[in-house]
Amino acid sequence: MNHLFQDFGKILIILGIVLVFIGFLLTGLGKISFLGRLPGDIFIQKKNVTFYFPITTSILISILISIILYLISKK
Numbered sequence: 001m002n003h004l005f006q007d008f009g010k011i012l013i014i015l016g017i018v019l020v021f022i023g024f025l026l027t028g029l030g031k032i033s034f035l036g037r038l039p040g041d042i043f044i045q046k047k048n049v050t051f052y053f054p055i056t057t058s059i060l061i062s063i064l065i066s067i068i069l070y071l072i073s074k075k
Contacts, residue, residue, distance in 0.1 A: 014072060021068075 040056030 018069075018072070 036054050036057050038054070038056040038060070042051070042053040042055060044051040
């Protein structure tokens with residue numbers, strides 16, 4: 001039973017570190033000017049409607065997060 005609490009505590013610590021890292025990343029994204037304007041990001045602007053879907057940026061962020069989580073989970 002004590003082993004279960006230790007594992008849960010480790011998971012919470014790792015989750016906290018990941019959340020802090022994501023928080024720093026999100027606050028610093030405004031300083032990265034090319035992010036959100038990559039080739040492949042969809043931007044359509046009509047008279048009264050603007051549609052924006054950053055598909056390339058989403059894929060890039062997904063790959064980076066996957067690599068980070070892989071490196072964290074690798075023992």
